[in-house]
Amino acid sequence: xxxxxxxxxxxxxxxxxxxxxxxxxxxxxxxxxxxxxxxxxxxxxxxxxxxxxxxxxxxxxxxxxxxxxxxxxxxxxxxxxxxxxxxxxxxxxxxxxxxxxxxxxxxxxxxxxxxxxxxxxxxxxxxxxxxxxxxxxxxxxxxxxxxxxxxxxxxxxxxxxxxxxxxxxxxxxxxxxxxxxxxxxxxxxxxxxxxxxxxxxxxxxxxxxxxxxxxxxxxxxxxxxxxxxxxxxxxxxxxxxxxxxxxxxxxxxxxxxxxxxxxxxxxxxxxxxxxxxxxxxxxxxxxxxxxxxxxxxxxxxxxxxxxxxxxxxxxxxxxxxxxxxxxxxxxxxxxxxxxxxxxxxxxxxxxxxxxxxxxxxxxxxxxxxxxxxxxxxxxxxxxxxxxxxxxxxxxxxxxxxxxxxxxxxxxxxxxxxxxxxxxxxxxxxxxxxxxxxxxxxxxxxxxxxxxxxxxxxxxxxxxxxxxxxxxxxxxxxxxxxxxxxxxxxxxxxxxxxxxxxxxxxxxxxxxxxxxxxxxxxxxxxxxxxxxxxxxxxxxxxxxxxxxxxxxxxxxxxxxxxxxxxxxxxxxxxxxxxxxxxxxxxxxxxxxxxxxxxxxxxxxxxxxxxxxxxxxxxxxxxxxxxxxxxxxxxxxxxxxxxxxxxxxxxxxxxxxxxxxxxxxxxxxxxxxxxxxxxxxxxxxxxxxxxxxxxxxxxxxxxxxxxxxxxxxx
Numbered sequence: 001x002x003x004x005x006x007x008x009x010x011x012x013x014x015x016x017x018x019x020x021x022x023x024x025x026x027x028x029x030x031x032x033x034x035x036x037x038x039x040x041x042x043x044x045x046x047x048x049x050x051x052x053x054x055x056x057x058x059x060x061x062x063x064x065x066x067x068x069x070x071x072x073x074x075x076x077x078x079x080x081x082x083x084x085x086x087x088x089x090x091x092x093x094x095x096x097x098x099x100x101x102x103x104x105x106x107x108x109x110x111x112x113x114x115x116x117x118x119x120x121x122x123x124x125x126x127x128x129x130x131x132x133x134x135x136x137x138x139x140x141x142x143x144x145x146x147x148x149x150x151x152x153x154x155x156x157x158x159x160x161x162x163x164x165x166x167x168x169x170x171x172x173x174x175x176x177x178x179x180x181x182x183x184x185x186x187x188x189x190x191x192x193x194x195x196x197x198x199x200x201x202x203x204x205x206x207x208x209x210x211x212x213x214x215x216x217x218x219x220x221x222x223x224x225x226x227x228x229x230x231x232x233x234x235x236x237x238x239x240x241x242x243x244x245x246x247x248x249x250x251x252x253x254x255x256x257x258x259x260x261x262x263x264x265x266x267x268x269x270x271x272x273x274x275x276x277x278x279x280x281x282x283x284x285x286x287x288x289x290x291x292x293x294x295x296x297x298x299x300x301x302x303x304x305x306x307x308x309x310x311x312x313x314x315x316x317x318x319x320x321x322x323x324x325x326x327x328x329x330x331x332x333x334x335x336x337x338x339x340x341x342x343x344x345x346x347x348x349x350x351x352x353x354x355x356x357x358x359x360x361x362x363x364x365x366x367x368x369x370x371x372x373x374x375x376x377x378x379x380x381x382x383x384x385x386x387x388x389x390x391x392x393x394x395x396x397x398x399x400x401x402x403x404x405x406x407x408x409x410x411x412x413x414x415x416x417x418x419x420x421x422x423x424x425x426x427x428x429x430x431x432x433x434x435x436x437x438x439x440x441x442x443x444x445x446x447x448x449x450x451x452x453x454x455x456x457x458x459x460x461x462x463x464x465x466x467x468x469x470x471x472x473x474x475x476x477x478x479x480x481x482x483x484x485x486x487x488x489x490x491x492x493x494x495x496x497x498x499x500x501x502x503x504x505x506x507x508x509x510x511x512x513x514x515x516x517x518x519x520x521x522x523x524x525x526x527x528x529x530x531x532x533x534x535x536x537x538x539x540x541x542x543x544x545x546x547x548x549x550x551x552x553x554x555x556x557x558x559x560x561x562x563x564x565x566x567x568x569x570x571x572x573x574x575x576x577x578x579x580x581x582x583x584x585x586x587x588x589x590x591x592x593x594x595x596x597x598x599x600x601x602x603x604x605x606x607x608x609x610x611x612x613x614x615x616x617x618x619x620x621x622x623x624x625x626x627x628x629x630x631x632x633x634x635x636x637x638x639x640x641x642x643x644x645x646x647x648x649x650x651x652x653x654x655x656x657x658x659x660x661x662x663x664x665x666x667x668x669x670x671x672x673x674x675x676x677x678x679x680x681x682x683x684x685x686x687x688x689x690x691x692x693x694x695x696x697x698x699x700x701x702x703x704x705x706x707x708x709x710x711x712x
Contacts, residue, residue: 053066053067053381053383053393054067054068055068056068056289058113058116059113059288059289059290059291060109060113060288060290060291060300061098061099061103061104061107061113061114062096062098062104062290062300062302062312062313063096063288063289063290063300063302064095064096064290064302064303064304064382064383065094065095065096065118065383065385066383067383067391067393069116069118069135070094070383070385070389070390070391071390071391072135072138073094073118073120073133073135073385073389074385074388074389074390076133076138076139076140077089077091077120077122077131077133077140077389078389080131080140080143081143083124083125084122084389087388088124088125089122089123089124089129090122090123090124090155090157090158090387090388091120091121091122091385091386091387091388091389092121092122092123092152092153092154092155092387093119093120093121093152093153093305093306093359093385094118094119094120094121094305094384094385094389095118095119095304095305095306096116096117096118096119097117097118097119097132099114099115099117100618101329101514101616101618101651102514104313105313105326105329105514115134115135115136116134116135116136117132117133117134117135117141118132118133118135119131119132120132120133121152121153122152123151123152126234127145127146128145128146128151128152128627129143129144129145129146130142130143130144130145130146131143131144146626146627148625148626148627148631148634148635149195149627149630149631149632149634150195150625150626150627150628150629150630150631150632151204151627151629151630151631152627152629153305153306153356153357153358153359153362153629154192154206154357154358154629155387156387157387158204158206158233159190159206161233161236162190162206162208162231162233162236163188163190163208164236165208165229165231165236165237165238166188166208166210166229166231166238166241168238169229169238169241171241171243172227172229172238172241175227175241175243176210176224176227178246179224179227179246179249181212181214181224181249182214185212185213185214186210186211186212186213187210187211187212187213187219188208188209188210188211189208189209189210189211189440190206190207190208190209191206191207191209191349191350191352192206192207192349192352192353192357192358192629193205193206193207193230193349193629193630194349194350194351194599194600194603194630195599195603195630195631195632195633196348196349196599197599200630203232203233203234203235204232204233204234204629204630205230205231205232205233205239205630206230206231206233207228207229207230207231207349208228208229208230208231209223209224209227209228209229209346210223210224210227211223211224212224212249214252215252215253216252216255216256217256217257217258217261218255218256218257218465218670218671220441220465220466220467220468221250221252221255221465221468221491221494221669221670222249222250222251222252222255223249223250223468223469223470224249224470225244225247225249225346225469225470225471226242226243226244226245226246226247226346226470227241227242227243227244227346228241228242228345228346229241229242230242242345242346244345244346247470247471247472248470248471248472248493249470249493250468250470250491250492250493250494251492251493254491254669254670255670256670257670257671275374275375275376276374276375276376276402276403276404277703277704278376278402279703279704282376282378282401282402283295283402283429284378284400284402284431286378286380286400289380290302290380292400292431292433294402294431294450295431295450295452296316296317296319296452296454296691297314297315297316297317297431297450297452298313298314298315298324299311299312299313299314299315299450300312300313301380301398301400301433302380303361303364303380303381303382303383303384303394303397303398303435304332304360304361304382305359305361305362305382305384306355306356306359306360306361306362306622307332307333307334307355307360307361308332308333308355308359308360308361308364308435308437308446309332309360309361309398309433309435309446309448310330310331310332311328311330311331311332311433311448312329312330312331313326313328313329313330314326314327314328314329314331314450314456315327316454318687319687319688319689319690319691319692319693320687320688325512325580325686326510326511326512326513326514327454327456327509327510327511327582327681327686328456328507328508328509328510328681329508329509329510329514330506330508331448331458331505331506331507331508332505332506333355333360333446333460333503333504333505333506334355334504334505334506334606334621334622334623334624334637334655335353335354335355335356335503335504335606335622335623335624335628336352336353336354336355336360336439336444336501336502336503336504337351337352337353337500337501337502337504337592337600337604337606337607337624338351338352338354338442338499338500338501338502339351339352339499339500339592339594339600339601339604340467340497340498340499341486341487341497341498341499341500342469342485342486342487342497342498344486347469347486347497350467350499351599351600351603351604352439353603353604353624353628353629354439354442354444355622355624356622356624356625356626356627356628356629357628357629358439358440360435360437360439360444360446361382361384361394361397361435361437362384363437363438363439363440364382364394364397364435364436364437364438365436365438366394366395366396366397367379367396367397367398367399367434367435367436369396372399372434372436372445373399373401373434374401374403376401376402377399377400377401378399378400378401379395379396379397379398379399379400380397380398380399380400381393381394381395381396381397381398382394382397382398397435398433398434398435399433399434399435400431400432400433400434401431401432401434402429402430402431402432403429403430403431403432403449404427404428404429404430406427407427407428408425408426408427408428409426409427409428409429409451409452409453409692409695410425410426410690410692410693411424411425411426412424424697425697426692426695426696426697427697427698428451429452430449430450430451430452430457431449431450432447432448432449432450433447433448433449433450434446434447434448438464441464441465441466441467442462442463442464442465443462443463443464444460444461444462444503445459445460445461445462445463445674445676446458446459446460447459447460447461452691452692452695453683453690453691453692454682454683454686454687454691455680455681455682455683456680456681456682457678457679457680457681458505458678458679458680458681459676459677459678460503460658460676460677460678461674461675461676462501462672462674462675462676463671463672463673463674463675464671464672465670465671465672466490466496466497466664466668466669466672467497467499468490468494468495468496468497469486469487469494469495469497470493470494470495471489471493471494471495472493473489473493474489474492474493475489475492476488476489486498487663487664488663488664488665490664490665490666490668490669491666491669491670494669496663496664496665496668496669497664498661498662498663498664499662500590500592500659500660500661500662501659501660501662502590502592502604502607502657502658502659503657503658503659503677504606504607504623504624504637504655504656504657505655505656505657505658505679506621506622506623506653506655507584507653507654507655507656507681508616508653508654509567509582509652509653509654509681510651511567511568511569511572511580511581511582511686512569512571512572512580513569513572514616514651515650515651516569516570516571516572516649516650517567517568517569517649517650517651517652518546518547518567518568518569518570518647518648518649518650518652519546519547519552519553519565519566519567519613519647519652519654520544520545520546520547520565520566520567520568520579520581521544521545521546521547521552521555521563521564521565522542522543522544522563522564522565522566522583523542523543523544523545523562523563524540524541524542524562524563524564525540525541525542525543526538526539526540526541527539527540527541540562546648547613547647547648548646548647548648549644549645549646549647549648550612550613550614550615550640550641550642550643550644550645550647551641551642551644552647553611553612553613553614553641553647554608554609554611554612554641555609555610555611555612556591556609556610557586557589557591557610557611564583564684565583565584565611566581566582566583566684567581567582567583567584567613567652567654568580568581568684568685569581570649571649574685574688575688576685578685579685580685580686581683581684581685581686582681582682582683582684582686583681583682583684584611584654584656584679584680584681584682585679585680585681585682586610586656586658586679587658587677587678587679587680588660588677589610589657589658589659589660589677590659590660590661591607591610591659592604592607592608592659596608602632602633603624603628603631603632603633603636604624604633605633605636605637605638605639606623606624606636606637606638606655606657607657607659608638609657610656610657610658611654611655611656611657612637612641612654612655613647613652613653613654613655614637614640614641614645614647614652614653614655615645615646615647615650615651615652615653616650616651616652616653617640620637620640620653623636623637623655624636624637637655656679658677658678658679659677660675660677662675
């Protein structure tokens with residue numbers, strides 16, 4: 001049997017590089033196509049404006065770590081423990097240890113920043129260390145071994161090392177040859193192990209599944225079905241090889257998606273290029289790199305290795321007084337849960353927790369100008385630490401842009417007053433903060449959209465490739481009783497496995513301050529009209545209930561038991577006596593239908609409800625627990641909420657899970673059109689009246705003259 005050469009093994013890495021999104025923080029500073037100490041910020045599509053990032057300093061208590069700070073932490077850690085210098089310790093995450101909320105809220109621009117501390121999660125000797133570094137004193141404050149069941153977020157080093165292990169196995173190599181696949185065409189990915197009991201206890205485990213790159217870059221559509229490897233990540237040993245025999249490899253034709261390579265004809269009339277023009281320039285500005293000011297909104301935005309993008313200290317100006325009023329202290333996607341619905345040997349463990357197992361910021365490549373973001377966009381970079389503690393800039397990770405798509409903010413035309421022409425309409429212009437992440441086969445686009453009427457719309461869109469399963473069948477007529485086993489046939493020899501997507505958001509709502517908020521459940525209760533009192537037989541009556549404890553705020557949505565859910569500050573009232581508040585408005589949604597004792601659902605218990613409200617606790621940020629890789633689900637949002645703490649008139653956190661079931665279809669092949677889900681945070685008696693009543697309309701002379709093309 002031919003032994004795979006190093007060159008062939010290196011091609012195996014290609015699959016991992018794509019899966020882990022070959023981005024800057026994961027490579028060293030000498031990478032030829034990445035930036036080490038430079039930031040790219042540009043208005044427009046030209047990515048050539050570079051600002052030297054090496055000398056930047058924090059200007060706000062929540063600003064992310066700078067290049068200088070990361071390098072300082074590295075020096076401190078190397079002096080703290082010899083495991084770092086020897087290479088046996090790996091840094092899995094490094095981020096600002098944010099100051100206490102009260103200190104951040106009280107801080108004013110121009111005053112001294114609170115002490116800067118850094119949270120480092122490092123792994124060596126089979127243990128996870130949570131290390132706190134004080135940048136002011138230049139020392140380690142604490143170094144604690146985390147006693148919980150899970151392991152830290154994976155690094156590319158983990159995946160690359162694991163990818164080499166199967167090639168040590170004679171059984172694996174024979175299986176590849178038996179399938180007629182060249183080692184030079186081999187591309188392998190590392191599906192996460194999950195947790196299913198004793199087999200995974202006491203060791204970091206990862207799975208390896210392979211594909212062929214022959215004649216396509218879209219290897220996800222060409223799986224080597226039936227061949228699965230389990231690897232010990234620490235010992236770098238094969239635990240188990242499962243080979244269920246060769247299954248036909250799906251064809252390469254029709255799988256390519258790159259514009260410069262594919263030659264599929266498009267049977268539609270050409271759509272001319274379109275762009276929003278701003279003759280006077282953008283209406284927003286970004287101060288000190290992270291503080292965004294637009295219309296009546298101010299908020300802080302930053303990139304984060306785990307959450308992707310964090311929005312903090314969102315305030316909106318009062319429409320009567322101009323006073324800036326607090327709406328949300330911190331908002332971010334806390335966890336994703338993507339369980340696949342196939343219980344077979346090579347699939348049962350596929351239930352991904354993308355934020356905690358891999359990181360949404362870690363896998364965010366640079367946004368594509370003019371396509372991911374319009375021409376009027378402003379770009380913000382991410383600054384992270386590599387596994388060896390070096391600082392790396394991830395360029396163009398977040399974009400900000402104003403959006404106008406012909407939508408209407410408000411309007412009314414009057415027809416009942418004679419001889420008076422009243423036609424009032426106002427355009428809806430919004431500000432969008434966007435980031436996109438490529439977590440293996442799937443791409444997720446996260447939008448935070450701010451409206452001048454005080455509404456915040458959060459949208460998650462999914463695209464990319466399906467996780468597919470090869471099958472001997474190439475037509476549904478041949479499937480017989482196997483048609484519904486794992487999912488529908490979406491191409492010849494390709495099954496699109498049914499799965500779910502759930503994204504749980506941490507929304508620390510601080511309506512007019514952090515200490516006095518409550519959840520009010522506004523119930524629409526059906527009432528029967530007494531006989532003879534009215535021609536009507538029934539109507540709806542509003543009744544309000546204040547949630548007293550956390551279990552009162554474990555909420556499953558139902559169309560037939562209608563509620564609104566308001567976060568209010570009972571100590572801040574309108575002139576009419578209504579408490580100032582915001583309500584969460586769910587969009588289209590789905591619930592997890594898995595049994596609660598199913599191992600993936602135990603870990604994903606944060607999807608047991610669509611809405612939760614918990615007492616604010618600085619340590620309760622990640623709904624699936626801090627160390628989620630192979631975690632047992634013993635420190636999730638469900639666990640916190642079951643403590644049933646008081647939440648009335650307290651500092652509270654709103655959690656919302658949006659989701660959708662995905663039954664694949666042929667249109668999802670070979671790359672799926674974007675599908676989106678959203679929710680809104682909307683003022684409820686927060687303003688005294690319509691806050692955009694006085695906003696002026698657009699007039700002809702406000703805009704450049706653009707005439708339509710006159711065809712002959």
